[in-house]
Amino acid sequence: MGPQALAAIADAGAAASPRFDRKAFLAAATDGLDALSIMERVRHIADALRPALPADYGAALDVIQVMAPQLTHSFQAIAVTEYVARFGLDDFDRSMDALAVLTRFGTAEFAIRPFLAHDADHALATMEGWTASDDEHVRRLASEGGRPRLPWAARVPALKADPTRAAPILEALKADPALYVRKSVANHLNDIAKDRPDWLLDRLAGWPQHDPYTVWIIRHALRTLIKQGEPRALALIGVGHGAAVTVRNFTVEPAVVRLGERIAISAAIVSDSSENQPLVVDYRVHYARAGGKTAAKVFKWKSFDLAGGETVALRINQVIRDFSTRRHHPGQHTIELIVNGQTMATGGFELLVD
Numbered sequence: 001m002g003p004q005a006l007a008a009i010a011d012a013g014a015a016a017s018p019r020f021d022r023k024a025f026l027a028a029a030t031d032g033l034d035a036l037s038i039m040e041r042v043r044h045i046a047d048a049l050r051p052a053l054p055a056d057y058g059a060a061l062d063v064i065q066v067m068a069p070q071l072t073h074s075f076q077a078i079a080v081t082e083y084v085a086r087f088g089l090d091d092f093d094r095s096m097d098a099l100a101v102l103t104r105f106g107t108a109e110f111a112i113r114p115f116l117a118h119d120a121d122h123a124l125a126t127m128e129g130w131t132a133s134d135d136e137h138v139r140r141l142a143s144e145g146g147r148p149r150l151p152w153a154a155r156v157p158a159l160k161a162d163p164t165r166a167a168p169i170l171e172a173l174k175a176d177p178a179l180y181v182r183k184s185v186a187n188h189l190n191d192i193a194k195d196r197p198d199w200l201l202d203r204l205a206g207w208p209q210h211d212p213y214t215v216w217i218i219r220h221a222l223r224t225l226i227k228q229g230e231p232r233a234l235a236l237i238g239v240g241h242g243a244a245v246t247v248r249n250f251t252v253e254p255a256v257v258r259l260g261e262r263i264a265i266s267a268a269i270v271s272d273s274s275e276n277q278p279l280v281v282d283y284r285v286h287y288a289r290a291g292g293k294t295a296a297k298v299f300k301w302k303s304f305d306l307a308g309g310e311t312v313a314l315r316i317n318q319v320i321r322d323f324s325t326r327r328h329h330p331g332q333h334t335i336e337l338i339v340n341g342q343t344m345a346t347g348g349f350e351l352l353v354d
Contacts, residue, residue: 001041001075006030008072009045009079013052016066019059025052039152042075042110046082053083057091061098068105077106085111089118096126100133103141110153112145120158124166131172136180142169143184149191163192164199175213182217189221197225201232227282227298229341239280243340244273245306250345252335257320258352259328266315267337267345274308281314282338288331288351297326298338320351328353 006029013020028048036044053060064080071077081102088095096115099108115123130142144150148163159165166188173185193200204218218236225233231241250267257263265283281301286294301316322328330353337345 001038001045001079002033003030005073005076005079006033006045009049009067009076012067012070012076013049013063015070017054017063019054020063020067021052025049028052038075039110042079042082043086045079046086049080049083050087057087058094061088061094065098065101068102071105074106077102078108078110079106081106081108081111084108085114089114092119092122093126096123100130100138100141104135104137107137107144108141109144109147109150112141113150113153113156116146116156116158117154120156120165124169127166128169128172131169136176136178139173139176139178140181140184143173143181143188147184147188147191149194163195167203174207174217175211177213182213183220186217186220189217190224193221193224197230201225201230201236204236205232223300226280226341227300229338231341234280234341237280239278239340241340242342243277243279243306244271245277245279245339245344246270246272247337247339247345250337250347252347252349254349256350256352258354260319260321262317262319263349264315264317265335265337265347266313268311268313269306269339270311271306271309276308277306279304279306280340283316284336284338284343286334286336286348287326288329288333290329294334 006026010022010025013025014022025048028051029045033041033044053063064083068077068080071080081099084095084098092115099112102108112123124146127142127146130138133139146159146166146169148159170185170188173181176182176185189200204221207214207218209215222233222236226237234241248268248270253264269279269281271277280303282298283301284296284298286296289295302314304312306312320328328351330351332348332350334346334348336343
């Protein structure tokens, strides 16, 4: 979203309409851009479009919809959709129609949030209609735009109060043939799981289990609850709570590491049954925190069927490094091996931080 992106947007505007003021856009968009984060740049560019486009909002929408297919990156299109979010609330229906067009070129999931905040009933009704679209991008927007915990997006008061408000949309998309749409539906349901787990489990228990698309959504929607070892979530994917297994040779190596170094976790899972068992194997890291506290995070490891009497050796590596969402502290880090929701073994390592 730097100078090349601004030039691409300016070129698209000039090609779309002689009424687009390329010079005014570049002057406004360039001013103060360097100090802004990515989403701040999106909003800044949207504001810079205003003096470059026709003053009449309907005419501006016409230009924007011609511009969008000519843009060279999806984030450029996201900036264009943001123009609708910032200046189109007073022309609700025409703006929503425009977002359904623009989302094909760069998702309008962020731009739709102000419309949901302004009139959730009206917006959700429109989005429910989009579930019948032939275009997978539009169907995805119906789900993604209404996610209660959409990353990078502002929270919508109505969805915060009731994260299940988009349930009719999710029902309409529960067997969507497009993986792009199914991922969104699963992520939307996983958002709900964090606030209304019982509602989610009750709803998914009533969904058909014979459709492979629906089964895929159910499995991925339950990932947070499965990591928590929730028995009903495990049952919905055909896994019992706990398993007839013995864990041998659970190791975490090396015993002492520094930031940037790698740990290796390994274990042997031995069947204690003569029957086949579906297993979900995860591991939970208890990260050391200041003041002697800890914070736990569960990581997916492997899901598989373990035949009667069989032994399976597992090994996984993880680099211990800081992220924007996770800062490490020195001290002992405990690791639990979780099989079908139950802790079966523990180990750990000491982290040294310079």
